[in-house]
Amino acid sequence: MNQRKTASKERASGSCPVTYHSNIVTKAERKLSKMERLHLGVVCLLSLLFLLAESGTTTLNDDVLGLIVFKAGVQDPQSKLTSWNENDYDSCNWAGVRCDPKTNRVADLNLEGFALSGSLGRGLLRLQFLETLSLAMNNISGSLSPDFLRLESLWSLDLSGNNLSGTIPEGFFGQCRSIRDISLAKNALLGQIPPDVGSCSTLAALNLSSNQLSGSLPGEIWSLNALRSLDLSYNSLDGEIPGGISRMFNLRTVSLRGNRLTGQLPKDTGDCLLLKSLDMGENQLSGDIPESMSKLSTCSYLSLSSNSFSGEVPAWIGAMNALETLDLSGNRFSGEVPSSLSNLQFLKLLKLSENSFSGSVPDSLAGCRSLLAVDFSQNMLTGNLPSWVSESGFEQILLSGNKLDGPIAIPQVTDSTLQVLDLSDNAFSGKFPMEVSSLRSLKYLNLSFNSLSGSIPVSVGELKTLEVLDVSGNSLSGKIPLEVGLATSLKELRLEKNSLIGEIPIQIGSCPSLAYLDLSENNLTGPIPETLANLTSLQIVDFSGNELSGTIPKQLSDLPHLISFNISHNQLQGDLPIGNFFNKIPPSSVTNNPGLCGSVVNVSCPGVLPKPIVLDPSSSSPDSASNTLFSPSNVSHKKIILSISALIAIGAAAVIAVGVITITVLNLRVRAANSNSAVALVLSDEFSHSPATDAHSGKLVMFDGADPEFSAGSHAALNKDCELGRGGFGAVYKTVLRDGRSVAIKKLTVSSLVKSQEDFEREVKKLGKVQHPNLVALEGYYWTPSLQLLIYEFVSGGSLCNHLHECSASSALTWQERFDIILGVARSLAHLHEHKIIHYNLKSSNVLLDGSGEPKLGDYGLAKLLPMLDRYVLSSKIQSALGYMAPEFASRTVNITEKCDVYGFGVLVLEIMTGKTPVEYMEDDVVLLCDMVREALEGGRGEEFMDERLCGKFPVEETIPVMKLGLICTSQVPSNRPDMAEVVNILELIKCPQDSQEEELC
Known part of the structure; x- marks a missing residue:
């Protein structure tokens, strides 16, 4: 009775009796909210019932009890387990549960993809009649219990796709009863595979793939005589493969791909006569292919890719006549491609790429009637293009990176199924093959880096399914055919490094899926077509190294996915488009265009010319002659008869007008x-x-x-x-x-x-x-x-920008001066925000220093003078503020708040501390200062990123918090940025921390 009272009190207070507290509650759960105490009380009650059931003092249904205890130990964010009710007599109608109709006990528990999290509890061990258990594709964590295989009726266990960690415990496989299928794939298990794996004599399928298992492969694994499927791929297993695989006479599929296995394949590999799939790819295996494998007459899948196998591919490979996939790519095979491959009548995929094969591509492959894809790329093959390239049946042919030569001869066909043809990086010559237009299923055509000449045929427009056309690096001439716009499925068009002339056809704008367009290093002239603005999928554009002229269409700023636009080395002029990508375009992408202007090229653009003076012909007043503009109502409407003298006057006026225009142009x-x-x-x-x-x-x-x-x-x-x-x-x-x-x-x-x-x-x-x-x-x-x-x-001390970026080390700002500037700017912004004024254009050049070094913020609130804030803020007139501008400025519906100033302040803080500019322009990239500082702090290198002119003379206890505050202010989400009033409070606390011994000095 006393024990019951004690247990009751403990449950009421949110704790469990000592006998089972350690199984449910961790030490970190000492301070609990009301909901947590309620949940803990339920867990404790269920655990108590669980123990009572084990002692035989209760008649509760074991299945209901076990499942409720399991439910109490997991989180169910999608409420998939709402039907699990502890008041039910049985659990047969619960979600994921199937009962044996004869015994009315749980036989199958399938909770795959329920989004459950938490750990594996003891409750499932109550399901004594459980046959299949699947918790796959959840977020179950913790270690693997050695007791799961104790369930006598269990024959299938699937815990794949979770977050289980730790080692596979010794004795786990030793508990095997009638288990036939175990999958622990796609977890975070580590350590070695226990030798007792050989104890599961009934095991037919074992999948431990995609974990972090290490060590050597235990030889005991070949004792599993009933095993039909073994998948240990994508772990870190090393050492040699132990012998004895021939004992696996029931083995059908083996995958050891993606490990660190060394040595040779076991000589008796081919003695597994029922083997249908063997995948040893992505290891460090070497030597020859064992001759015993010629006996694998039922093997349909063989991959030895990405290893170090060498020598010639043996002729007996043709005896493996059931092969559908043969992948020997990424090795060191040499010699000729064996002609016996023609015996493989069921072969669909042949990959021999990245080896050292020589000789010609065998014509005998035409005899492989089922062949769909051939990859011979990156070898040393010679000779002409094989005749079977355009034959019906093939879908992919890759011959790139060889020494093939001669013309590209493609016979006219009517029923071609070819989708991918890659003949790049060879020595093909002659004209661009017009016959490709007959390959109506073609999606990918790569003829780049050969010696093709002549023009691009207009027939490319007939390839309605073509997605990629790459003929770069040839000697093609003539114009880009207008018909290219008829290839409406194009996603990538690469014509660079040729001798093409003429204008870029506006018809390219009719390819709505185009994402990659490279016409660089040709002799193209004329303007950039405005129709490019129709290509909303466009991401990369390269027109560099041509002779393009005219202005850049402003409509290009509307392209939503543009990430690169290279127009360097042309004759373009005028200003760049405004907004989106063009606000951060790197200078290297626009260099060597003498007529371009704007902040990116550091050349001022001409302003709007003043309107011409208009004189009122009806006025004789001298004063009226000085007026600059008159209303049409002031003009006389009397009918005028033109005399000879009037005509002469008109002609003279016309001459004068031409002269005025000429002088205006010359004096720009x-x-x-x-x-x-x-x-x-x-x-x-x-x-x-x-x-x-x-x-x-x-x-x-x-x-x-x-x-x-x-x-x-x-x-x-x-x-x-x-x-x-x-x-x-x-x-x-x-x-x-x-x-x-x-x-x-x-x-x-x-x-x-x-x-x-x-x-x-x-x-x-x-x-x-x-x-x-x-x-x-x-x-x-x-x-x-x-x-x-x-x-x-007038502020006499100059701008902060000059002090940060143009001063020598001897006259550089001290840390105290920098902190005072940061605090002063923060106070000024907080004051502006208090008066509902947003600065809009915060940058170091707008912070001035007076004679005593006190900061003064200028240019505040000026954008409010404009009728269209979004039009102006995104214009090139403040591109000098690039790097300070908050991400929301790039939005089409600009929502400008005080948090935009907070972002700019954060960037300014980092600029003051590091002495670096907000944006660093690399050759092919743009790097933001906040990204560099964030990476430095995460790597523990915050001190190293301080301005080197400080020579280490700064207190780390101040600089690091200020640097972190700057990063917080540059959060991508405006709501995550603090208010400027909060920033001021934080800065004052950093400088004068509460209870500091130096508080009086502050």
């Missing part, structure tokens, strides 16, 4: 300078006006109410000599106010996109009210419809 290069000069003249006249001046003058406003006039030198305010720098929103100039105070003037270069004057002034005044020690103060603005200026305080 000096347009910017002229524009600045013109602006300077406007400023000299208009800056002296107050906001109340007439409608044709500009409006200058200073937020502090000071005199809105500049010094006597203001006529040169926007002169090139006063320019401080250029950014995504415009150029910045330095000038001086009448009171002697220096200011910075930003001339916005996005005039065509700026909102109305009312909206502009509302946004600018909002920015002017935001005051913070770490923000560059906006002090005023100037407005005309064609010119907008922002007036900022």
Whole structure:
């Protein structure tokens, strides 16, 4: 009675009696939630019932009890076991359960693919009449119990496709009773195969494949006289294969593929006369093929691939007349291909690739009437193309990487089933075979790197099923046929390294599945066709090394899957498309196009030319002649009779117009300078006006109410000599106010996109009210419809970008200075976000340092001046911010939040700490700084990644947490990034940790 009370109390408190607590609860389960205690209580109760059942003190159905205990020990995320109810009298109607109708006891338990997790409990051992047990394709973990094979009725055990680990316990196979089928494949079992495996005398199938088993193959395994199937593939077994396989007279299939076995095949391998499948591929076996294998007259599958077998393939191979698959690829066989292969009338697949076969491809293979696929690639075969290549019946023929020569002669056929033809990397010559058009089932055609000449025949358009066409590395000439667009199944078109001329046909845009297009290193001219934008599957494009001209179609930016677009070494001009891949295109992909412009090639693009002056012919006022644009309502509608003098005047005007256009074109290069000069003249006249001046003058406003006039030198305010720098929103100039105070003037270069004057002034005044020690103060603005200026305080210390990337080691920022900059920028961003202002364009060049080294953040909130934020943010005007831009900027439906600034801040933190730029352009790749830092931290090399100019002078207890904080801020998921207010708190805690002995110093 006392024991019952104790057990009751223990169950009520969420613990189990000592006698069975260790079987259910681990030491880590001491602190449990209410649900966990409830679950544990159920487990404890069931375990207690289990023990009582074992002692004979209960009459509960053993099957129900065992299955409920098993259920309590696993997780069932898909609720597949909801029908398992402990109140049922029997379990015969439960999911996955089948009972013997005579005994009404569980005979089969099939829970394959139920997504169960957890460990194998003792409950299943109660199923004394269980015959088949399958828990395959779940996530069962833990070690393998030696007791499973104790079930006397069990003849099939399948635990494959789980996460079982540890070694196969000694005595596991020693428990064999009537077991016939064991599969432990696709787990994480390790260690050696126990020698007691030979104890399972009734075993007919053993599958231990795809584990981590090691050591040598135990010779006892050949004692399994009843074994018909043995699969030990894809483990780490080593050593030689022990002799004695001839004792396996019932053996049908053997696979030891993917191990580290050495030595020769056992000489008695061929004595397993019933063997139908033998796979020894991907090992380190060597020597000859044992002659005893000639007796395997029923063997249909033989693979010795990827080993080190040598010598000649014996002629007796033709005696294995049941072979359907013969794979000897990846060895060191030499000599000629045996003609006896023609005896293999059932042969479907023949692979002899990657050997050293010589001589010609035997014509006798035409006698293999069942042959579907032949692979002789990567040998030293010579001679002409065999005549049977185009015969009906073949589906795949691979002869690449040999020394075959002569013309590619393909007879006209009407019923060809050929799908794959690879004759690449040989010495074939002559014309491109026009007869390929008769191969109507062809999907893959590779004739690359031969010596073919002439043009590509228009008949390629008749290959409606063709998916890959590769004729690169030949001497083909002429134009790309327009009919290539008729091959609508094309996925890959490779014509590079030939002598093709003419334009890229627009018909290529009619191949909707095209993903790979390489026309590089030819003599192609003309533009890139806009129809490429129709190819939504396009991933890789290479037009490099041609003479293409014109601009790059802007529509290409809509290609969703593009990962490479190489147009280097051409004559292309203009700006690159905006958005998606083109925002991060590496410079190596566009180099050597003199006319290209944009941030990627570091060449400024010409702006929009000013509209021509239009004079009102109905006005005689001198003032009206200076107006730049008039409404059509001002024009006289009187009928005009053209006299001779009028015609002469019109002709003269036309000549003048042509002259104006010519001069405009010739002066494009000096347009910017002229524009600045013109602006300077406007400023000299208009800056002296107050906001109340007439409608044709500009409006200058200073937020502090000071005199809105500049010094006597203001006529040169926007002169090139006063320019401080250029950014995504415009150029910045330095000038001086009448009171002697220096200011910075930003001339916005996005005039065509700026909102109305009312909206502009509302946004600018909002920015002017935001005051913070770490923000560059906006002090005023100037407005005309064609010119907008922002007036900022002048910050004398230069940009953070210059201090990080242009300073020597002796003048490099110290760790304390870097930390103060990080904290200052964080505080400024937090202040902006508090006022519902998003920066949009955070980067090191927009962080300025004053004379004392205090950081001041500039260019904040300017994108709000534009009517279409997404159009501008994704434009080339801020491609200089590439690397700082959050992933959501690339979305078609841009959702810009404060978390975009957090991402840019994270990148800035890593840039400050490492001294590296946010994006590193390699020859064929683009590497992001955050990826490099993440890899360094994961490898424990965070300290090594700090700016080398610090010379190790930094506290690791600060740098590593700050580096990790930067990575957290660059999370791909916006919701995982902290708020800037949280970032500030974390940084202050890192610098001044609570309860620190140095707290007073902070």
